[in-house]
Amino acid sequence: MSNTPSPDARKIDALLHVMERLRAPDGGCPWDLEQNFRTIAPYTIEEAYEVADTIEKGDMAALKEELGDLLFQTVFHAQMAKEEGLFSFGDVAEAIAEKMIRRHPHVFGSETMRTAEEQTDAWEQQKAEERAAKGANSLLDDMPAGLPGLSRAVKLQKRAARVGFDWTDAKDVLSKIAEETEELHEAIEGSDEAHIEEEFGDLLFVLANLSRHLKIDPESALRRANQKFIRRFQHIEKTFDERGRSMKDASLDEMEAVWIEAKNVDKSQN
16 A cells, blocks of 8 residues: 555645644744634634535535635644644544544444434434543533524433423424413513513524424524525615615615515515
8 A cells, every 4th residue: 555645635734734834933923823722713613604604505616615714723723732732633533533433333333234313313322422431410411502502402402302301293392382472472561671581592492492393403494594584685775776765765664565575586486
């Protein structure tokens, strides 16, 4: 077998060298040198969202660029860890490779092929064993606090469901949504801001549970709803601009009429 690095390996090495150069105390980039794990973390999250956004738009050229930006975040964290004698990029790559092999014994071991559902169950069991090995006392101990609220709610509910703490179907969740909506209405009537926020949070939590029962990713659904709102609102802006009018001078009824036009345009394109 040849010891010559593959083209991909050479490119990874080049990227690691770029990162080392940026963090070099002598001649590196002042901004990069000032960063630490905590200051870089928000950029890592932002880049992950930008990857998701390009996938949603189906823009594969942009996806290549955004995946590069996300990879650079991993390289950045690994370089800072290397400087502190904690671990290197190679350690990161090795650890995830070992984990994937461990969690896929039906591919890399002697176990028989699993269905997707069986694989999900086995994956969760493996994760439970890993949590126990780390000394976790609760099913929910290792749930990342930095996840978006809706995504974290779904993950919490999935964990609880593994021991039977769950509604049987979506109809039960809909009934709970009606109950939480009524409680929110009562809180609004009482004008207690803290209570209103609490009940609103409860309603969002149950809506996240409904998404799980319907097998819908709530973050993805909300992103699409946001894009739909942007598209329709921009239609209103364009329409009033073509009419030589400012939206500030239009009535809500006039804007609503154009909004309906935008909805009809959406329907005709679907």
